[in-house]
Amino acid sequence: MNIVILGLTITSSWGNGHATTFRGLVRELKNRGHNILFLERDKPWYADHRDLPNPDYCQTELYTSMDDLQQRFTEQVREADMVIVGSYVPEGVQVGEWAIQTAHGIKAFYDIDTPVTLAKLEREDYEYLHPNLIPQYDLYLSFTGGPTLDLLEKKYGSPAARALYCSFDTELYYPEYQEVKWDLGYLGTYSDDRQPPLEKLMLDAARQWPAGRFVVAGPQYPASIQWPANTEYIHHLPPAEHRKFYNSQRFTQNITRADMIKAGYSPSVRLFEAAACCTPIISDYWDGLDSLFTIGEEILVSYSAKDTLGFLREICKSERKMIGERARRKVMNNHTAAHRAKELESYAQELMTVSTVNS
Incomplete structure (x- = not known):
């Protein structure tokens, strides 16, 4: 055509x-x-x-x-x-x-x-x-x-x-060895409706775990945001650097916009990109998420900072890798x-x- x-x-x-x-x-x-x-x-x-x-x-x-x-x-x-x-x-x-x-x-x-x-x-x-x-x-x-x-x-x-x-683009997103810099990272442009769940699920977890290492990357965040001492902020990451970013995390955080949670069945591209890199995802919940990934096996769902910290501190390395590998298999078969x-x-x-x- x-x-x-x-x-x-x-x-x-x-x-x-x-x-x-x-x-x-x-x-x-x-x-x-x-x-x-x-x-x-x-x-x-x-x-x-x-x-x-x-x-x-x-x-x-x-x-x-x-x-x-x-x-x-x-x-x-x-x-x-x-x-x-x-x-x-x-x-x-x-x-x-x-x-x-x-x-x-x-x-x-x-x-x-x-x-x-x-x-x-x-x-x-x-x-x-x-x-x-x-x-x-x-x-x-x-x-x-x-x-x-x-x-x-x-x-x-x-x-x-x-x-x-x-x-996701299979030529850009795949597992590769990187030194692990962060326990949990988030990649996304600032929006008013995403900031409260980001605070609740990730930044509050960072405040409660001073020994943890966290990172947020994306443009347009207000200068007034008070980042936790153990949270790095990166202003902008071009797509060419996303793979390295995901592969440098133990887990990655997914946050969904309010309108998309309300509608359900609205996956972010970040879900597929992170999964393609074998990086285990900790996500908020919305209707239809379980039609894309098996919860608990291919993706983790958090409702609070306590949930997030439980995943970060209690899941062993071998299980973490298995979650990432199962998620990659799913997106390679369905979402390229x-x-x-x-x-x-x-x-x-x-x-x-x-x-x-x-x-």
Whole structure:
């Protein structure tokens, strides 16, 4: 297929989870014989942090405005076999309307932020998606599975809502020997709703265990945060350093945003990346977690600092390694970027088959 993707960003992983998702998916689509044009709005905050300005597995073009987009890329969008508009695309409603009106092929919306999107729609905040557009997209690809897919079809009128979870890049995430620097680490951009559970599950544990070694990595944390004395803070880690980071921890912490906990079935890419490195995960709980990992065998769930400390201090080295190995086996079998490329193909084939039958 010739595929056009209008996404938030593929060139910069700074402060977002979209770039790494698109990079893995697009590379695997290319490996499977598809041609991809990725269109990205040129924004100064990404221009200053472009860690992959020209991916070699797709044609990447920056545009400066809706007028620029329409003038330069109407023909490519019209002739594509599939056009995918992503969440959080600047002027996303206008981009979506134009893509739907222009494209002759499959028109899809790829929601990398489904619970956030639905919360915004409930507030009548139509930053990048309007409810009227959902029935017009042939396919709604969602980072959230479970009951949310029924909601998208029954309440919002999507003709086909399908899960397309995040994934990890097997070329970037795998076990490798590193000196263990930390007992527990957390990787994630600051958000107001994640900070309280981070305090409850990890930072309080650090305060109660002065001999432990902890680390938090990610941008946008306020300078006012009082980090425990035994907790290191790293401002930003580019994707190229994530593998080393995970392999330098005995355990890693997973914290989920409030909207995603409410929706359930919304795994973070950090879950899959850490598991791919064989680093045992201590996670908060949300509905659907047990559909991805077997709790107690492939992932650990904490409800308090006491739970976290129990895992850190009571699980022996051999059991810790077994948990990590079982989690890696699970994600290698189900959650690589190659799996997502095949799933996207199957959804496209499903729509093409229906279209052929109906015609």
